[in-house]
Amino acid sequence: MQRESVKGRGAQSAEVSTRFGLSEREADGDWRDWVETLDGTPPPLRTHVTEERPRTILSFNQSPDIGFDRSINAYRGCEHGCVYCFARPTHAYHDLSPGLDFESQLFVKPNAAELLRETLAKPKYRPKPIAMGTNTDPYQPIERRYRITRSVLEVCLDARHPVTITTKSDRVVDDIDLLAEMAKQRLVAVAISVTSLDPKLSGKLEPRAAAPAKRLIALGKLAEAGIPTHCSVAPVIPAITDEFMEEIVQRAAALGVDSCGWIPLRLPHEVSPLFREWLEVHFPDRAGKVMSIVQSIRSGKDNDPNFFSRLRPTGVWADLFRSRFRVACKRAGLGKAKFELDCTKFRPPEVGGQMRLL
Template identity: 80%
Template structure:
């Protein structure tokens, strides 16, 4: 099927492909395979498209804190309350994680979700271990902690409750104004220097956002959320990410100017990354929404990634190179200088940490 001639799948970021093949898994013909979804979009009699429904499976892992030693990220531990993300951002670097479970990094990633309702209990048990030493926990590094199903499950809020009780610092990254539902907790944590919140703003064009991030909050809502966080005294950061050449880079300077005007403390940018199945998914998205400039976009992407769609290597994967990369870097630096913004310098306090009570025990102090 020529995707350039096919209608876009409304309300979803992925436009079809990518059954996982990296792990020697057999190609599936049923049970969520993207080809089944594509066949269901129009019935045999030419009726209206079938809406793709989101399903949520509750899982009960044995641990909730993931530790890493990556030199490219500023944290060594994270908590992810969900797997998969209904926001449907077509560029999401976390999509390939669904392949580990024999699910498509395409439509499955944004329609077949997993929730971890025991996350708070697991976190409490981890923090209570005698050998545990506190460092900021990062939330939102894999899938968004405030995606739509958080309104139902409230797992992120329960995790924040544990962190507040234990006086444990947290950083949050999201694309949703749903973060404001927890403003009471965030404001209290901010008073104790226990939290910082980053909101990603990719574009200021709501129509473009609806194609790139179909179920994430509109850009205007994200800006308002940043404003309310600032007003509540919560340390805030805006991530102009990802920068997609010839698609979103035109908004870079205006986003910096807008967030500076509302008092956001810092701003940063991350270039587009296309690991594993994300690259063909993104190419297909381009063929549907921007067929006239797809070759240009991918040409620039390859130019900043050493001639490849993606650079997976430590130290360089987050730092593009080449003329285009230098241009984006220079533009961003000038925009920040004009706006009076710098890099994030959130100094969260780990000294207040107190192991939480477990098993119904009362706290002694």
């Protein structure tokens, strides 16, 4: 019998990892085992937010296949609930489920801007673009309440420090005043991810993210404001979302975006069983086909963790997607992203006082 979906959530269970010696939970465990409403059904899964105050805010990496060496993640966990999110396994480090916990047990860092200001003011600091949105979305719903991303951008504008932003939320236009000012000084580039053009499908894949139409509107507003804008068709899920590839490129080009790119589906660690479970709930008729294609582009496995090949799959299907995307961009007159951000304007921020007025 087909399982019923967990409404409003991407993950369909509280799947937890045992990679770190953590105790295993039942797939439908936690409080839902014993708390029920009067009619016998589980109550809606609520979002809990915990404030934390880390000692550092910049994360550095040495990965050879990505174009940045530092990033900021003002939030841990993401309420968007995208079932395919490759960041889900990070919750397992804290004895939390990469499934439902990842999208309902959130952590915020209210002192992110303060920490960033202190870091940028250090005499030995040397600027390179800071990536935001590399792990969890900087414009997920709780940003409207906490405004941490905006406060970080204010510090970067004050210090003339370049930033790249990746999001799947139209909330990014709330900061269009800051972004436009940064764009004038070549300090920012924004990428918005558009996975499909079907709102019902998106509601299953990424239940609390902005609808596709809203993301496209946001792309248009950013481009109109003179902000370097990139449309990311990501992730491309075989036999689920790849049918929208060409039309997304066409619509993005019509909106004036500077470039488009695509990223194939990745299923690291616990994401693989969560995604397989999601397929069985929402697309049981094609679950086998989807995973067969996924494995064909990942050397026969659900996931390829190796540098370079993890972002550049191989095989007939991968070549087909790559060719389709290349033709779509050529027809739309779009090329690859070439955002040259300026690090030469950097000036260490003042600490212990207000930002500069001039």
